[in-house]
Amino acid sequence: MRKPISRRNFFRIAGGAALAAAGISVLPGIVGKGWLSPTQSAGAQDVPPDLFFAATDGWIGLPASPAMPPYHPDNMAPTPFTTYVFGFRNVTGLNQTQVMAQKMRAQHSAPMFWVNQETTMRLQLTNLGLAIRPDLVDAHTLHWHGFRHVIPFFDGEPMGSVSVPIERSFTYVFRPHDPGTYMYHCHVEDIEHVHMGMTGMVIVRPTQNGNTSLYPSGRYVYNDGDGSTGYDREFGLLLSEVWNEAHWDDSHIQLPQWTEYRVDFGLINGRTWPDTIAPNAPFAPSASNPDAFTFAVARAADGDLTPPPGSPHLQYQPQSSLITCNAGERVLLRFANLGFTEAAMTVTGIKLRVIGRDATFLRGRTGADTSYLTSTVTFNAGESADVIFTAPAYRGPDPYDTYLLYNRASTHGNGGQMTEIRVHPAGALPPQTLPNT
Amino acid sequence: MTMFKFKWMRWGLALGLLLTLLSTNSAVRPQAVVAQSTPTDGIVCTTSANATFTLRTETGYVGMSDDNTVFMWGFSIAGQPFQHPSPVLCVNQGDTVTVIVQNTLSEDISLIFPGQENVFANGAPSAPQFSGGALTSLAPVAAANGGAMTYSFVATRAGAFIYQSGTSPDRQVRMGLFGALIVRPTRSTGNPDTRYVYDSGDVVYRAGKEFMVLLSEVDPFLNQAVERGEPFDMSLYKPRYWLINGRGFPDSIAPNFAAWLPSQPYGALARINPYDAVANPYPALVRYLNVGTIEFPFHPHGNHGRIVGRDGFPLIDDGGADLSFDKFSVNVGPGQTWDATFDWRDNEGYSENNPVPITIPNLQNMAFGMFFSGSPYLGLSGTKPVGDTAMTQCGEYYIIAHNHALFQLDSWGVPMTGPATFTRVDPPLPNTCPQ
Numbered sequence: 001m002r003k004p005i006s007r008r009n010f011f012r013i014a015g016g017a018a019l020a021a022a023g024i025s026v027l028p029g030i031v032g033k034g035w036l037s038p039t040q041s042a043g044a045q046d047v048p049p050d051l052f053f054a055a056t057d058g059w060i061g062l063p064a065s066p067a068m069p070p071y072h073p074d075n076m077a078p079t080p081f082t083t084y085v086f087g088f089r090n091v092t093g094l095n096q097t098q099v100m101a102q103k104m105r106a107q108h109s110a111p112m113f114w115v116n117q118e119t120t121m122r123l124q125l126t127n128l129g130l131a132i133r134p135d136l137v138d139a140h141t142l143h144w145h146g147f148r149h150v151i152p153f154f155d156g157e158p159m160g161s162v163s164v165p166i167e168r169s170f171t172y173v174f175r176p177h178d179p180g181t182y183m184y185h186c187h188v189e190d191i192e193h194v195h196m197g198m199t200g201m202v203i204v205r206p207t208q209n210g211n212t213s214l215y216p217s218g219r220y221v222y223n224d225g226d227g228s229t230g231y232d233r234e235f236g237l238l239l240s241e242v243w244n245e246a247h248w249d250d251s252h253i254q255l256p257q258w259t260e261y262r263v264d265f266g267l268i269n270g271r272t273w274p275d276t277i278a279p280n281a282p283f284a285p286s287a288s289n290p291d292a293f294t295f296a297v298a299r300a301a302d303g304d305l306t307p308p309p310g311s312p313h314l315q316y317q318p319q320s321s322l323i324t325c326n327a328g329e330r331v332l333l334r335f336a337n338l339g340f341t342e343a344a345m346t347v348t349g350i351k352l353r354v355i356g357r358d359a360t361f362l363r364g365r366t367g368a369d370t371s372y373l374t375s376t377v378t379f380n381a382g383e384s385a386d387v388i389f390t391a392p393a394y395r396g397p398d399p400y401d402t403y404l405l406y407n408r409a410s411t412h413g414n415g416g417q418m419t420e421i422r423v424h425p426a427g428a429l430p431p432q433t434l435p436n437t
Numbered sequence: 438m439t440m441f442k443f444k445w446m447r448w449g450l451a452l453g454l455l456l457t458l459l460s461t462n463s464a465v466r467p468q469a470v471v472a473q474s475t476p477t478d479g480i481v482c483t484t485s486a487n488a489t490f491t492l493r494t495e496t497g498y499v500g501m502s503d504d505n506t507v508f509m510w511g512f513s514i515a516g517q518p519f520q521h522p523s524p525v526l527c528v529n530q531g532d533t534v535t536v537i538v539q540n541t542l543s544e545d546i547s548l549i550f551p552g553q554e555n556v557f558a559n560g561a562p563s564a565p566q567f568s569g570g571a572l573t574s575l576a577p578v579a580a581a582n583g584g585a586m587t588y589s590f591v592a593t594r595a596g597a598f599i600y601q602s603g604t605s606p607d608r609q610v611r612m613g614l615f616g617a618l619i620v621r622p623t624r625s626t627g628n629p630d631t632r633y634v635y636d637s638g639d640v641v642y643r644a645g646k647e648f649m650v651l652l653s654e655v656d657p658f659l660n661q662a663v664e665r666g667e668p669f670d671m672s673l674y675k676p677r678y679w680l681i682n683g684r685g686f687p688d689s690i691a692p693n694f695a696a697w698l699p700s701q702p703y704g705a706l707a708r709i710n711p712y713d714a715v716a717n718p719y720p721a722l723v724r725y726l727n728v729g730t731i732e733f734p735f736h737p738h739g740n741h742g743r744i745v746g747r748d749g750f751p752l753i754d755d756g757g758a759d760l761s762f763d764k765f766s767v768n769v770g771p772g773q774t775w776d777a778t779f780d781w782r783d784n785e786g787y788s789e790n791n792p793v794p795i796t797i798p799n800l801q802n803m804a805f806g807m808f809f810s811g812s813p814y815l816g817l818s819g820t821k822p823v824g825d826t827a828m829t830q831c832g833e834y835y836i837i838a839h840n841h842a843l844f845q846l847d848s849w850g851v852p853m854t855g856p857a858t859f860t861r862v863d864p865p866l867p868n869t870c871p872q
Binding site: 122148150152157160161163165170177192195258342368370383 | 676677752762765787794802804807836841842850859
């Protein structure tokens with residue numbers, strides 16, 4: 001009695017057929033061309049993934065007031081949470097028992113991850129199923145949105161490729177050639193799965209990084225050749241939206257009518273103001289919880305997330321959007337929008353230079369500088385924008401100056417896409433080691 | 438559940454697409470438009486030796502992806518049946534374009550040509566029309582119930598443009614009185630394999646690889662009110678369908694002139710071969726046009742479009758600097774046209790001899806898409822689970838392109854329809870794909 005959805009039914013049928021295939025595979029002599037057994041590729045053996053993500057459902061905490069009965073807060077949500085989501089979790093380094101224990105512990109937004117240009121990265125995805133919706137046997141995928149010239153096998157678009165059924169795994173291999181700001185999301189039933197929270201940011205770092213002759217930090221957005229995209233600090237800001245009714249529908253075995261879509265909450269990195277400026281969940285990097293490709297968020301003994309200090313309702317919203325910098329520093333804001341409506345991020349008192357869009361350096365093929373200054377950056381669903389500003393002089397008298405960065409296009413009242421830029425006196429903050437810190 | 442049944446019929450139609458692709462050369466197509474050529478995919482040009490077109494209004498019904506049908510108006514070449522969208526008029530730069538509008542509707546209509554200059558209406562400068570100080574039309578009208586008006590202009594700039602009603606456009610454009618106008622530069626590249634997009638700059642595309650993405654929206658209550666002759670409160674306007682070339686997915690990937698879409702002749706499947714420095718060095722060209730009321734952020738997977746011009750203006754500055762840019766979201770605003778070149782490159786060169794560096798799971802441990810050949814490798818077809826629906830022909834890739842305002846990827850409650858299509862990447866030539 002669920003949805004008149006083609007692909008979901010298609011997967012059910014495909015699953016049934018797969019079971020038949022499994023039955024055949026146990027018969028001796030039937031296995032042909034290796035396709036019914038795992039296909040071992042040269043060099044693939046014993047190569048562990050760089051990242052291991054799990055897809056599942058869970059709860060997040062949004063402002064409970066004002067309430068929107070019956071949709072918000074969700075009456076099924078355990079305290080202190082309000083809203084049902086689907087999402088990804090980073091389960092790299094966890095053992096099998098711990099991985100399985102993350103079912104019903106999705107986070108939003110999904111873990112930001114980063115990879116160096118020309119570096120091969122393996123990302124294993126497993127599907128833990130949906131605890132609240134055992135009737136929904138959806139597969140999941142990881143679609144790297146904007147990756148140029150991908151083969152369908154690694155694109156995660158389920159019609160032209162494969163997807164990951166419940167309790168199965170698949171490893172995506174990426175070797176990015178183009179630096180910039182990207183995003184990723186599940187592409188199965190993607191109206192629903194994207195809206196339910198399976199959305200995150202991806203950063204590709206340029207090969208120019210490490211060259212301190214062009215900019216002292218040696219960190220760049222693009223291979224600019226002249227240091228014009230050098231920066232001291234970077235902050236990834238992934239925008240998403242919550243339509244309360246759609247989230248409630250999924251927890252209550254109901255079906256939203258998507259053409260009625262509206263935005264009740266605008267989120268940055270999975271949180272609404274003022275939670276956006278709450279700290280990151282604590283980090284605990286280790287050999288089994290590396291931070292080479294993503295944040296090494298501290299994990300409990302059973303693998304669960306640890307809430308940011310003082311914010312138990314943000315246990316599954318670990319990523320902060322607080323922007324801190326010293327006067328005079330160059331600060332990179334990476335914007336990406338996986339909501340369904342156009343955003344207009346604005347700030348008063350700071351000039352923003354848009355130096356890239358959609359992982360493309362704004363420099364024409366014949367060298368013309370097409371970057372531009374603005375105070376409001378607009379970008380629509382599925383677009384990204386790279387913005388650099390030079391932190392203005394410290395004015396005081398507080399320990400830092402505060403500038404508000406917010407979505408001017410936001411028409412909804414319940415929490416918003418707003419965060420703070422805090423400018424400290426020159427030299428007050430130590431160099432940044434990880435994004436969003 | 439009837440909806441289940443409906444959806445499976447949809448996929449049956451998609452299956453029919455591929456069968457039709459196999460037999461298109463012999464297929465009998467309804468002659469909905471006077472077309473220069475009728476390829477199964479790619480833009481369908483309506484041409485005229487002297488760039489003169491007689492467009493007569495027709496009314497009819499358009500099929501949506503939820504199996505609803507919607508009453509629609511449109512222009513057809515006089516004598517041809519109703520079609521949606523209206524014909525793609527293709528002319529050459531410098532042509533004096535003449536469009537004779539014959540109005541069979543019961544209200545005045547007109548045509549405007551955004552992006553064109555010095556348009557004439559019955560020989561006089563076309564200008565907004567006023568009555569008693571009130572604006573009545575953006576251009577001189579073809580009067581209701583049999584009136585006619587002749588518009589003419591010199592197509593001075595190459596590019597993609599929209600033509601549309603200038604009378605009550607908020608209602609008449611939404612009712613379907615719109616179409617695309619393609620102006621081609623007259624200069625030659627000197628290479629029979631390529632065409633210039635504009636009359637300046639060096640952007641070329643592979644001849645015959647030109648595609649259209651015409652984005653529109655429909656509020657069925659408006660169309661129903663018009664059909665019944667009832668008033669419609671425009672403050673209640675709310676689109677429920679979003680279309681690409683007048684079709685929703687999966688109709689969008691059916692061939693041009695698919696027999697089961699008699700009034701929606703234009704497909705949106707883009708069929709290309711991989712880039713090859715020798716054999717296939719030139720990109721394809723997409724004409725994006727938006728006749729809706731908001732920006733549509735169209736997202737082609739697998740490649741960036743290189744945006745080479747907008748509204749018929751090449752992205753070149755006065756000094757000749759190339760200002761074109763790559764984008765993975767082609768964010769076409771209302772009334773805008775964007776021209777983008779694109780290709781698909783087999784960057785990693787994966788093949789059986791250069792396999793994907795993973796252990797491919799067992800068959801039963803993956804869910805298979807119906808447009809997946811069963812093999813990761815271009816040109817190969819692998820084993821798929823027994824009973825699996827296999828829509829591929831020759832190991833080709835299907836790479837989706839869709840509107841990323843995802844609530845619009847819906848047909849009034851049927852998700853995963855609406856403005857989506859595929860880029861079909863065939864293996865390098867020669868291949869075994871039916872042409």
